[in-house]
Amino acid sequence: MVIFRPNIYLNSFKEIDLQELVKRNIKAIFMDLDNTLVSPFQKTADDDVKTFIQNCHQLGLIVIVVSNNTEERVSLFCKELGIDYYAMALKPLNKGFKKALQELNLTTKEVCMIGDQVMTDVLGGNLMGFMTILLVPIVEKDLIITKFNRTIEKVILKILRLKKGVIYE
Numbered sequence: 001m002v003i004f005r006p007n008i009y010l011n012s013f014k015e016i017d018l019q020e021l022v023k024r025n026i027k028a029i030f031m032d033l034d035n036t037l038v039s040p041f042q043k044t045a046d047d048d049v050k051t052f053i054q055n056c057h058q059l060g061l062i063v064i065v066v067s068n069n070t071e072e073r074v075s076l077f078c079k080e081l082g083i084d085y086y087a088m089a090l091k092p093l094n095k096g097f098k099k100a101l102q103e104l105n106l107t108t109k110e111v112c113m114i115g116d117q118v119m120t121d122v123l124g125g126n127l128m129g130f131m132t133i134l135l136v137p138i139v140e141k142d143l144i145i146t147k148f149n150r151t152i153e154k155v156i157l158k159i160l161r162l163k164k165g166v167i168y169e
């Protein structure tokens with residue numbers, strides 16, 4: 001079950017201690033989009049997202065959105081923010097991750113994957129050897145494709161008994 005366990009579990013990206021990530025030698029954040037940065041039904045970034053990205057950049061952290069959603073959805077969101085992205089990433093498979101790592105010339109230990117889904121974001125990140133942060137989904141409503149994963153996720157979360165704010169090594 002360890003492969004499903006994030007290093008950190010938080011309510012929102014706003015609670016992430018970016019200084020702590022820098023201390024842990026993280027150089028890049030791979031960020032999920034839907035229900036992580038905004039609700040799946042919100043097309044563009046709000047001020048909280050913009051502030052978060054700015055804070056990351058101020059600390060020298062690269063932010064890349066790695067999403068399973070379509071090019072159309074992800075590009076619209078990211079172009080306005082001026083950040084790079086991988087759409088149709090097929091998380092938890094590693095193709096998108098590997099491509100991003102290669103382009104950034106980073107090791108797996110220098111990346112933190114942040115997302116709201118155990119079955120895609122946490123599992124995919126852990127399989128790569130990234131640090132992983134699980135967030136509570138922004139809204140309860142999911143894209144249809146996510147509903148199946150959520151059922152399994154509920155069971156896994158029960159077994160893991162994660163506590164928010166605790167750092168699991």
Ligand SMILES: [Mg+2]
Nearest residue numbers: 032034035116
């Ligand atoms: Mg998501």
